[in-house]
Amino acid sequence: MTDPLFPELIEALREVLEEAGQDSQFDQQLTRLIANAYGGNADRKDVELLLNAVTLDAEDGH
Amino acid sequence: MDIKVKAWKAEGLRGAMQDFQIDLSDPLRPIALIQMPTGTGKTTTMTLLRKAFSGDPFSKDEVEELRAEFGPEEGLFELELMLDQTSCKIKISFDFVNLTSRYNTVLTPGGNRQGHELPRPYDRLLDKNLARLFVFDGELAAELRDRHLTSADEAIDSLYRLSVLSGLKADADTVLETQRKQNKHITGQQSNTVQRRKDALIEAEDRLQELAEERRVTSLSETTLAEELKTLQATINDLAEKNSKVDDAYEIAKGDVATAAARLDAAHAQVSSYFRRPQALHAAIGARLAHCYDQIDAAKLPGPSSKVWFDWLAEQQDCVCGRPLTDQKHRDAILENKDQYLGDEQHGLVNQIKGALKQGAVATAMANETIETLDDATSEHQHAKQQLRAAQDRRIKAAGGNIDTLRSQEKQIEKDLNDAQKTLATLDASEGRSWKDSIPLCQKEVDSRKEALNEASDTFKTYQKVKFLQAILDEVAARTVKKVRTTIQDRTNEKLAGVIHAERLTIDRIDRALQLGGTSRVRGEVSVGQSLAVAYAFLTSLFEHASYRLPFIVDSPAGPIDVETRKSVSKLLPQMFPQLIMFVQSGEREGFVEAFYERNDVQYLTCWREPNGIRTVRGREAFEAFHSDDDAQPEDDAI
Numbered sequence: 001m002t003d004p005l006f007p008e009l010i011e012a013l014r015e016v017l018e019e020a021g022q023d024s025q026f027d028q029q030l031t032r033l034i035a036n037a038y039g040g041n042a043d044r045k046d047v048e049l050l051l052n053a054v055t056l057d058a059e060d061g062h
Numbered sequence: 063m064d065i066k067v068k069a070w071k072a073e074g075l076r077g078a079m080q081d082f083q084i085d086l087s088d089p090l091r092p093i094a095l096i097q098m099p100t101g102t103g104k105t106t107t108m109t110l111l112r113k114a115f116s117g118d119p120f121s122k123d124e125v126e127e128l129r130a131e132f133g134p135e136e137g138l139f140e141l142e143l144m145l146d147q148t149s150c151k152i153k154i155s156f157d158f159v160n161l162t163s164r165y166n167t168v169l170t171p172g173g174n175r176q177g178h179e180l181p182r183p184y185d186r187l188l189d190k191n192l193a194r195l196f197v198f199d200g201e202l203a204a205e206l207r208d209r210h211l212t213s214a215d216e217a218i219d220s221l222y223r224l225s226v227l228s229g230l231k232a233d234a235d236t237v238l239e240t241q242r243k244q245n246k247h248i249t250g251q252q253s254n255t256v257q258r259r260k261d262a263l264i265e266a267e268d269r270l271q272e273l274a275e276e277r278r279v280t281s282l283s284e285t286t287l288a289e290e291l292k293t294l295q296a297t298i299n300d301l302a303e304k305n306s307k308v309d310d311a312y313e314i315a316k317g318d319v320a321t322a323a324a325r326l327d328a329a330h331a332q333v334s335s336y337f338r339r340p341q342a343l344h345a346a347i348g349a350r351l352a353h354c355y356d357q358i359d360a361a362k363l364p365g366p367s368s369k370v371w372f373d374w375l376a377e378q379q380d381c382v383c384g385r386p387l388t389d390q391k392h393r394d395a396i397l398e399n400k401d402q403y404l405g406d407e408q409h410g411l412v413n414q415i416k417g418a419l420k421q422g423a424v425a426t427a428m429a430n431e432t433i434e435t436l437d438d439a440t441s442e443h444q445h446a447k448q449q450l451r452a453a454q455d456r457r458i459k460a461a462g463g464n465i466d467t468l469r470s471q472e473k474q475i476e477k478d479l480n481d482a483q484k485t486l487a488t489l490d491a492s493e494g495r496s497w498k499d500s501i502p503l504c505q506k507e508v509d510s511r512k513e514a515l516n517e518a519s520d521t522f523k524t525y526q527k528v529k530f531l532q533a534i535l536d537e538v539a540a541r542t543v544k545k546v547r548t549t550i551q552d553r554t555n556e557k558l559a560g561v562i563h564a565e566r567l568t569i570d571r572i573d574r575a576l577q578l579g580g581t582s583r584v585r586g587e588v589s590v591g592q593s594l595a596v597a598y599a600f601l602t603s604l605f606e607h608a609s610y611r612l613p614f615i616v617d618s619p620a621g622p623i624d625v626e627t628r629k630s631v632s633k634l635l636p637q638m639f640p641q642l643i644m645f646v647q648s649g650e651r652e653g654f655v656e657a658f659y660e661r662n663d664v665q666y667l668t669c670w671r672e673p674n675g676i677r678t679v680r681g682r683e684a685f686e687a688f689h690s691d692d693d694a695q696p697e698d699d700a701i
Contacts, residue, residue, distance in 0.1 A: 006222065006609055008549060012541035016534055037226045040183030047233040054527040
C-alpha cells in the first residue's frame with residue numbers, strides 16, 4: 001500500500017510540530033497516529049497514549 | 063489502494079432494469095464506452111452505483127421509484143469490485159412490499175457479511191461525498207462554481223479525507239469523557255457539581271451552535287444580496303449608457319464621481335498611516351502615552367536595568383549607594399548577577415519604545431487635519447454619486463425605462479444587505495454584549511464552562527492536553543487545506559490551458575467554490591461545456607496525486623462540450639484514471655468517442671431495451687453502427 005499521508009499534510013504537520021515545541025517522542029507518535037488513522041488502523045487507545053506524551057508548559061517549568 | 067469495477071447487474075427493477083448486466087472484467091481494456099440510449103436506465107444505474115459504493119441507505123420513496131409496475135416483489139442490484147487483491151460483491155436487495163432495502167457484502171477472501179461492510183481502509187474511504195466525485199454527478203459541475211455552496215471544498219475534504227483529523231479530535235474528547243466517568247473517588251456532592259456544570263456547558267455549547275448557524279445563514283444571505291445589488295446596479299448603468307443622446311450633465315457627473323473616488327482613496331490611505339501612530343488618533347491617547355514616556359524617563363530606564371550598566375558599575379570605585387567597592391568579591395557578585403537584567407536586545411527595544419513615544423506627541427494636530435480631509439472627501443463622493451444617480455434616472459426615464467421600480471428594488475436590497483451586515487457585526491462583537499448574543503463571548507463562555515467542569519471532575523490536566531492536541535490537529539488541517547488548495551489550483555489551471563483553447567479560463571482561487579478568472583470572469587458566466595471542462599480539470603487534478611486509485615464513471619462525458627474541447631478531454635481523462643467507464647450517446651461520437659478508436663485498451667458495449675430487460679452487445683463494429691433511433695439490432699453476439 002502507498003503511504004497514506006500526502007505531501008501537503010506531511011509538510012503542514014512538520015511545520016506545526018516545529019512550532020509546538022514538544023519532544024521528539026510526541027512528534028513521532030502524532031505522525032504515526034495520523035498515518036495509522038489515514039490507513040484505517042488507529043483507535044481511541046492510540047489517542048490516549050498520545051495524550052500521555054503531551055508535555056504541558058506547567059509540567060516542564062516554562 | 064486500488065479499486066476497480068469488475069461488473070454489475072440489476073434484476074427485477076423498474077423499466078429496462080428488469081434484467082441488466084455489464085461485465086468489465088477484461089484487465090487489458092480499462093476504458094469502457096457504453097452506449098445506452100435515453101430510457102435504458104442510465105440515471106438509475108449511476109444512482110445505484112453511487113449507493114453501492116458508499117452504502118448510503120435508501121428511503122422508502124427511493125425504493126418505490128425502483129419498483130417495476132406489475133413487476134416482482136423483490137429486486138436486486140449487485141456491484142462487483144476488486145479492492146486491491148480482494149474480490150468484493152456489494153448486493154442491495156429490495157423488498158417492494160415493505161419498501162425496504164438491505165445491503166450484503168461478500169468478500170473473497172473474507173466471507174459473507176450482513177450490511178455494507180467493506181474491509182478497512184476502504185470502509186473509511188468510500189463515503190457518499192466521495193462517490194459523487196468518481197461516479198460523477200453532472201450537477202456537481204455547476205455546484206463546484208456556486209459560491210453559495212461549498213462543493214469544491216467538500217471535494218477536497220472528501221478526497222484528502224481531512225475528516226480523519228476531525229475523527230482524532232472526537233476520539234480525544236471521548237478519552238476525556240471516559241476518564242471523567244471513571245473518576246470513582248468523586249464524592250456525592252462533587253458528583254452533583256459535575257452534573258450541574260455539565261448542564262451549564264451543554265447550554266453554552268447549544269447557544270454557540272445556534273449563533274454559528276445564524277452567522278452562516280446571514281453570511282450566505284449577505285453574499286447573495288451583495289451579488290443581487292451588484293447585478294441590479296450594473297443593469298441600471300447599462301440602461302443609462304445605452305441612451306445614446308448627448309447628455310453633458312451625465313458625463314460631468316461620471317467624471318465628478320471618478321475624481322471624488324480618487325480623493326477619497328488618497329484620504330483613506332493617509333488616515334490609515336496614522337493607525338501606526340496611536341498618539342495621533344486622539345489627544346487623550348497622545349496625553350496618556352506622553353505620560354508613559356515621562357514615567358520611563360524618570361525611572362532612567364533602561365539604564366539601571368541593563369547588563370551594560372552593571373558592567374559599568376563593576377568598574378567604579380564606589381557603588382551608587384556610596385559604599386566603596388574595595389572588595390573584589392563585591393565586583394564579582396555584580397558581574398555574576400548582571401544576567402538577570404536586560405540584555406542588549408531588550409535594552410535596545412526599551413530605547414526604541416521611548417523614542418517612538420517621544421516622537422508621537424507632535425502628530426495629533428496633523429491627524430486631526432487629515433481626518434477632516436477624509437470627512438470632506440467622503441461627503442464630496444456621496445454628493446457626486448447622488449448627482450450621477452439623478453442623471454442616470456433622467457436618461458433612463460427619457461428613454462422610457464421604468465427606473466422607479468429598479469430604484470425601489472435597489473433600496474430594498476440595500477436595506478436587507480445593511481440589516482444582514484448589522485447582524486453579522488452584532489454576532490461578531492464583544493463589547494457591551496452578553497455571551498448569549500456574541501459568538502466570541504459565547505466561545506469564551508464554553509471554554510470557561512469546560513474548564514469548570516474539568517476542574518470539578520478532576521480531569522483538568524487531561525482536558526488541557528486534549529485541548530492542546532485538538533489545537534494542533536486543527537492547525538494541521540487548516541494548513542493542509544491551504545496547501546492542497548494551492549496545489550490543486552495550479553494543476554487545474556495547467557490542465558485548463560491544455561483543454562480550453564478558445565479563450566483563457568483560469569481558477570483564481572478556491573474558497574468554498576471554484577472562483578473563475580480569465581476572460582470569462584468579465585462576462586460573469588461560462589457555458590455548460592466550459593463548466594464541465596472546468597469540473598474535469600479540477601477533479602482530475604484532485605485524483606491525480608491521491609494515495610488511492612479510483613475508477614471514474616460518467617454519464618454523457620462530452621455532451622455539452624464543443625468539438626475542439628472534446629478532443630482535449632478525451633486525452634485528459636484516460637491519463638488521470640486507471641479505469642474509465644463512460645455512458646455515451648451517438649451524438650458524442652464526433653470529437654470525443656472517435657478519439658478513442660485509435661486506442662487498443664477500450665471495450666465497447668452497446669445496450670438497448672427489449673421487452674424483458676436490456677440486451678447488451680460487445681464490439682466496436684456494433685457500437686459504431688448503432689443509432690439510438692435505429693430499430694435495427696447489431697449483429698454481434700449478445701452477452
